[in-house]
Each structure stands twice: as C-alpha cells, then as structure tokens.
Amino acid sequence: MVGEHSKESQETGRPVVGEMTGRERVMAALAGGAVDRTPVCNPTSVATVELMDLVDAHFPGANRDGEKMARLAATSYTELGFDSVMPVFTIIQESSALGCEIQWEGKDNWPTVRMSKPIWKSADDVKCRQTF
Incomplete structure (x- = not known):
C-alpha cells in the first residue's frame, strides 16, 4: 500500500517506496504522495x-x-x-x-x-x- 512506504532516502530525504502497480502510482502522484517512479499516463487517447x-x-x-x-x-x-x-x-x-x-x-x-x-x-x- 502507498501509505506503508515510509523510509527516507539518505540522498534526497524523500520517501523511498517499493514497487507499485500502475494504479497505485497514478493515484499516489495525484494525491501528492511518494511514487516508485514518475507515472506515465495520458488523459486523452493514444490511438494510432x-x-x-x-x-x-x-x-x-x-x-x-x-x-x-x-x-x-x-x-x-x-x-x-x-x-x-x-x-x-x-x-x-x-x-x-x-x-x-x-x-x-x-x-x-x-x-x-x-x-x-x-x-x-x-x-x-x-x-x-x-x-x-
């Protein structure tokens, strides 16, 4: 769970999180929380x-x-x-x-x-x- 990732990086001072699902990552980012990496999402279509x-x-x-x-x-x-x-x-x-x-x-x-x-x-x- 997103809230359970609470260790801080000695280099950045920011929380270190474990691997997240895409949904967890996007929801955490939208809430201003810590993420394991920047989420990749598009509010519109990627249809080609x-x-x-x-x-x-x-x-x-x-x-x-x-x-x-x-x-x-x-x-x-x-x-x-x-x-x-x-x-x-x-x-x-x-x-x-x-x-x-x-x-x-x-x-x-x-x-x-x-x-x-x-x-x-x-x-x-x-x-x-x-x-x-």
Missing part, C-alpha cells in the same frame, strides 16, 4: 493507426463498439507500458449524445462533427433531455 491494426480495432468501429473500444484502449498499457488506460478517443461521443450529426470517417481519420449542420440556432435552443 498502427495500434488499431495491431488489435484489429479500427475507427469508426472502435468509437461505437465497446469490445473494440476496450481492446484499442488497453494498448496504452499492454503495448506502450503506460500506467493508465483511456477508453474515450475523442469528444465525439458527447457531441453524438447531444444530437450532433457525426462524420465517422475511417481508421486513418478522426471522426468530426458536421459543423455545416448545427443542431442549435441560438442559446435558447439548448436543452438537456431528461434521459441524458
């Missing part, structure tokens, strides 16, 4: 065409199919050694949920909102559905 090919989870399918999404997201940990996994590749899911028309593209191009077809004309048009 190469990783999509590696795990056969391409856009646009990986944006809409939970199995493919999980498979592609896991590559940040399994292939790149990150301490985090981010299963959301863009903000498109939120735009789609709000009713925007999406141009889903293909594996070598990120999906985009069709800006030429706005869903609201003015601020008065913005309403959150009860089922949102």
Whole structure:
C-alpha cells in the first residue's frame, strides 16, 4: 500500500517506496504522495493507426463498439507500458449524445462533427433531455 512506504532516502530525504502497480502510482502522484517512479499516463487517447491494426480495432468501429473500444484502449498499457488506460478517443461521443450529426470517417481519420449542420440556432435552443 502507498501509505506503508515510509523510509527516507539518505540522498534526497524523500520517501523511498517499493514497487507499485500502475494504479497505485497514478493515484499516489495525484494525491501528492511518494511514487516508485514518475507515472506515465495520458488523459486523452493514444490511438494510432498502427495500434488499431495491431488489435484489429479500427475507427469508426472502435468509437461505437465497446469490445473494440476496450481492446484499442488497453494498448496504452499492454503495448506502450503506460500506467493508465483511456477508453474515450475523442469528444465525439458527447457531441453524438447531444444530437450532433457525426462524420465517422475511417481508421486513418478522426471522426468530426458536421459543423455545416448545427443542431442549435441560438442559446435558447439548448436543452438537456431528461434521459441524458
């Protein structure tokens, strides 16, 4: 456990910790605690065409199919050694949920909102559905 690592280094005066899991490392760093090494994490996506090919989870399918999404997201940990996994590749899911028309593209191009077809004309048009 993170709290059990309490010895201090004679060189730095900072706590010395034993080997941590990726989750322990990230959570300790976010809390300002001691870590065994700097965590490697990305709050956004690391999805690349190469990783999509590696795990056969391409856009646009990986944006809409939970199995493919999980498979592609896991590559940040399994292939790149990150301490985090981010299963959301863009903000498109939120735009789609709000009713925007999406141009889903293909594996070598990120999906985009069709800006030429706005869903609201003015601020008065913005309403959150009860089922949102």
